Amino acid sequence: MKKTIIAVSLLISALNYCIAQVQLPSTQPNLAQAAMIKRGYGMFMHFGINTFNEKEWSDGTLPVSSYNPTNLDPDQWVRTAKEAGFRYVLLVTKHHDGFCLWDSKYTDYDVASSPVKTDVVKAVANACKKYGIQFAVYYSLWDRHEASYKDKNPQKYVDYMLNQLTELFTNYGKIGELWLDGGWDRKPEDWGIDQVYKLVKKYNPACAVSVNHTIVNEEGKRKFTLPSNMTEDNKYFFQYFPSDFRLWDPKVITKFDKKQYLHQGKSYYMPFEHTICISKYWNWFQKKELTPVRDLDEMEELFYWSTDNDNCLVVNVPPDQTGQIREYEANTVINLGKRLNLSLNKPLPKNGKFISLKQAVTASSTWKDDKNTEYGGNLINDGNLDSRWAAKDTVASVEMNLNPTEAFNKISIFEYQDTKDLSDGFSQIRVPRIQKYSVDIMQNGQWQSIYFSDEPMGDCKVIRLPKRYKTNKLRFRVLKATALPSIYEICVIDMPEKK
Amino acid sequence: MKKTIIAVSLLISALNYCIAQVQLPSTQPNLAQAAMIKRGYGMFMHFGINTFNEKEWSDGTLPVSSYNPTNLDPDQWVRTAKEAGFRYVLLVTKHHDGFCLWDSKYTDYDVASSPVKTDVVKAVANACKKYGIQFAVYYSLWDRHEASYKDKNPQKYVDYMLNQLTELFTNYGKIGELWLDGGWDRKPEDWGIDQVYKLVKKYNPACAVSVNHTIVNEEGKRKFTLPSNMTEDNKYFFQYFPSDFRLWDPKVITKFDKKQYLHQGKSYYMPFEHTICISKYWNWFQKKELTPVRDLDEMEELFYWSTDNDNCLVVNVPPDQTGQIREYEANTVINLGKRLNLSLNKPLPKNGKFISLKQAVTASSTWKDDKNTEYGGNLINDGNLDSRWAAKDTVASVEMNLNPTEAFNKISIFEYQDTKDLSDGFSQIRVPRIQKYSVDIMQNGQWQSIYFSDEPMGDCKVIRLPKRYKTNKLRFRVLKATALPSIYEICVIDMPEKK
Numbered sequence A, B: 001m002k003k004t005i006i007a008v009s010l011l012i013s014a015l016n017y018c019i020a021q022v023q024l025p026s027t028q029p030n031l032a033q034a035a036m037i038k039r040g041y042g043m044f045m046h047f048g049i050n051t052f053n054e055k056e057w058s059d060g061t062l063p064v065s066s067y068n069p070t071n072l073d074p075d076q077w078v079r080t081a082k083e084a085g086f087r088y089v090l091l092v093t094k095h096h097d098g099f100c101l102w103d104s105k106y107t108d109y110d111v112a113s114s115p116v117k118t119d120v121v122k123a124v125a126n127a128c129k130k131y132g133i134q135f136a137v138y139y140s141l142w143d144r145h146e147a148s149y150k151d152k153n154p155q156k157y158v159d160y161m162l163n164q165l166t167e168l169f170t171n172y173g174k175i176g177e178l179w180l181d182g183g184w185d186r187k188p189e190d191w192g193i194d195q196v197y198k199l200v201k202k203y204n205p206a207c208a209v210s211v212n213h214t215i216v217n218e219e220g221k222r223k224f225t226l227p228s229n230m231t232e233d234n235k236y237f238f239q240y241f242p243s244d245f246r247l248w249d250p251k252v253i254t255k256f257d258k259k260q261y262l263h264q265g266k267s268y269y270m271p272f273e274h275t276i277c278i279s280k281y282w283n284w285f286q287k288k289e290l291t292p293v294r295d296l297d298e299m300e301e302l303f304y305w306s307t308d309n310d311n312c313l314v315v316n317v318p319p320d321q322t323g324q325i326r327e328y329e330a331n332t333v334i335n336l337g338k339r340l341n342l343s344l345n346k347p348l349p350k351n352g353k354f355i356s357l358k359q360a361v362t363a364s365s366t367w368k369d370d371k372n373t374e375y376g377g378n379l380i381n382d383g384n385l386d387s388r389w390a391a392k393d394t395v396a397s398v399e400m401n402l403n404p405t406e407a408f409n410k411i412s413i414f415e416y417q418d419t420k421d422l423s424d425g426f427s428q429i430r431v432p433r434i435q436k437y438s439v440d441i442m443q444n445g446q447w448q449s450i451y452f453s454d455e456p457m458g459d460c461k462v463i464r465l466p467k468r469y470k471t472n473k474l475r476f477r478v479l480k481a482t483a484l485p486s487i488y489e490i491c492v493i494d495m496p497e498k499k
Helices: A002-020 A031-039 A074-083 A118-130 A153-172 A193-203 A294-309 A327-341 A377-381 B002-020 B032-041 B074-083 B120-131 B154-170 B194-201 B296-307 B327-340 B375-382
Strands: A041-045 A088-095 A135-139 A177-181 A208-212 A260-263 A267-268 A272-277 A310-318 A361-363 A396-401 A408-413 A418-421 A428-431 A434-443 A444-453 A460-471 A471-482 A487-495 B040-046 B088-096 B136-142 B177-181 B207-209 B259-265 B266-271 B274-277 B312-316 B360-365 B396-401 B408-415 B419-422 B430-432 B434-443 B447-453 B460-469 B473-481 B486-494
Touching: A031 A310, A041 A135, A041 B259, A074 A088, A074 A118, A088 A118, A088 A177, A088 B419, A118 A135, A135 A153, A135 A487, A193 A208, A193 A272, A272 A294, A294 A310, A294 A327, A327 B460, A361 A377, A377 A396, A377 A487, A377 B430, A396 A487, A428 B430, A444 A460, A444 B327, A460 B327, A471 A487, A471 B120, A487 B207, B032 B207, B032 B312, B040 B074, B074 B088, B074 B120, B074 B154, B074 B327, B088 B120, B088 B177, B120 B136, B136 B154, B154 B194, B177 B194, B177 B408, B194 B207, B194 B274, B274 B296, B296 B312, B296 B327, B375 B396, B375 B486, B396 B486, B447 B460
Parallel strands: A041 A088, A041 A310, A088 A135, A135 A177, A177 A208, A272 A310, B040 B088, B040 B312, B088 B136, B136 B177, B177 B207, B274 B312
Antiparallel strands: A260 A267, A361 A396, A396 A471, A408 A460, A408 A487, A418 A428, A434 A444, A434 A471, B259 B266, B360 B396, B396 B473, B408 B460, B408 B486, B419 B430, B434 B447, B434 B473
16 A cells, blocks of 8 residues: 555656646646645745845946945745744845855855855755745846857857756755846846746746746737736736736736736646735835834735735845844734734635625715816726725715625725835835725614724724624715725725634 | 522621721721722713803802703713723712702702703713623712802801712612712711711611712821822822722823721721723713823823722713713714723733833923922833923934843833813813924934824823834834923833734
């Protein structure tokens, strides 16, 4: 009996190994996808030459000497990830600037040539082994430093990449995921994605590979489609093939996300990996000044939304110039993990049941933009965080029908906000418009206010009710706003009681 | 054996009965005080003619016809109290305006003469029996309607009160507490407090009696002392005697509250009952417009602070013109009760251990007022919510020494705010000054920010840390403020993990 099991296991392993080297049409997760879905929740880490130059993107000319962490401690990074319940760490090993966080034979624009020579990739990979969580790698295709990138023959730079990826995949143990970025800077076919894919799978068939902006509207054209459009199977196409999963940083899929995507007439199963910042200012690289973190309530709702339906989420928690994650940022993700009661041995927790999706809505007013596009009330419960209702007046309301037999005890409201750009030309501050609001339900023919606040709303307001309500009509009233109020989504949810 | 127990019980009852009719010097709770301390947490209810006239105080001339609830439901009031874990309901039976919530033989300024004749005292008392929680009564000494109040002989009005209190104490079952208010309008000796006390104890020896502003600085003089001064035994004097407990609405005692107070050379044990509003606008009577509720975090910290050390707390939750508590206000107290896991069968929960009290503090700057009073840094951890540090600059900080062997995982910060008076001349909006701040601790010779926020602070900011820290120095930095920042108290607390 035992022998048979071993034989069968070996056979499956061999089969997986062969299969994994090419991407096969499927309606089910492959080996790498299954592993990725099981991981589900990772910590993204942007750290590099930008960290020391108040930049989000740099052009490859920043002096290598400027990379100079005063107290580099990658063990603290991974320890934080572990304490926060992340199941993998996704490390930016090289950003668009070309600076490498490991000692690469193929460039001098790396840590080995900097004042602090620690091989950060090795340190993080080792710490992942130590803390028992998985290691994943972000690598920018686009390289603004490397000379071969400018060669007329695109294969020159592809060879450079293959060499560097061989370093990464042979020197640092198992890598669970390869996140490729910056594809917009060349034609898709010039990146040698098939060669990259094959190389990766040779070393680790269970590694999931993808390129940012994976999916397009039209095959062979760079006509992007947002994840929030991906609500139909076999309608959209691979831009980069092969790819094990979909990426579109920092966009969010809908509640009706679909998994089948086309390449040359065949359909492939493709989960989505979300990327969000812990920073409320949407900075990916840490700044000298303290930047505020997102609200825990928002983080919790985005966690549920992003890890649902066999998709994944990575949260960017970047170390600062000391080479450590700031304590208050670490505390935020650890608090979230505690709140969600995350554990490596348990499936990720789920949100409650949404009872509001696509129920009929009427709005007191709707705004139309320059192109005569209407921001209708029905957009508040379409399960889409890109679409939004906007009112024509600062005092406004929407009413939503509900099924009076379905109970609810939580309401999450995602507000559209104004943004102010910050000096790095990339990150931004969001400013709420809604200053006073209530949530009312119809009970015995009368409106009852079940929630009321005079505080600015913000990215995501979560209202936890101490009991379950049932009603045929729910109303959201904006009583004061500093600009025309606009709402992405109002989710009426029935959340099971915590045990 | 059984007979003996009964005999002893009877003896004790008789003894308590005799003792209770007069207040005896003691360093221990008497029968009424012990019952009061055991109750601990009550719902205060302001409802009456003011509710229908957008007033906080009225002068007794508002027409009785204006009292007109459209959907009076006292059962809902007490059901809410029960669901929220309150152990008693303290009903305003008559406010300064003289309007009575019961059918009183001695006046026509009562519900019986109004459009809605329901005896509210009876309805609430009955609902309390139904839901198994205790009933208590607020009664204003000061009466701006009753004719006998203006009689030259003060006993005329005392007789009126004794008659009304007899109605209350003989027709509505057990009353656990009598809260008397408005004493400032006459000399203390003209209220007949000894007669009131005797009457109450005749009907219910376990009823605790008190008059607002119970304690003074000097015996026989109306020289008030605030509860926050009451940090020494046998230093302050009764203004109203007898009185079973101290009142000073809406003031809060200190962490060093003392219980022994003097009357004619003898010392009496006196717990304190706090009164706070659920309303962030500090309105006691409900208004037509929705008014926002206090933050749950603030409510939780005030709960701990106010019910600690054998003192009590009542939270005012006033019904509106429909005659019902608004759903969002009910939800707030029910959410608080759930969070605190309140149960009639368990003692009230306690805050964690304060490790910051009276530790050495240095401030970056301190402000002095017109009278040259200094608002020093040492006031942030003196356990007193009336005293405060104020800085001379909008960017400012305080550093506090801590014992590095003592761990903590929670920090509560009470901000002093600017106030805007509302149109009723009584309630007010508080406006935070501090807009951006961090909490830092010294670790290995470096400051680490364990919390950072760019949101306005407000009445009470509670920072829950996901782990225990130890440090010899904690710093609070104000990074941006709209006026000179000022802090009542920073509490560094070690909170046991929830089971």
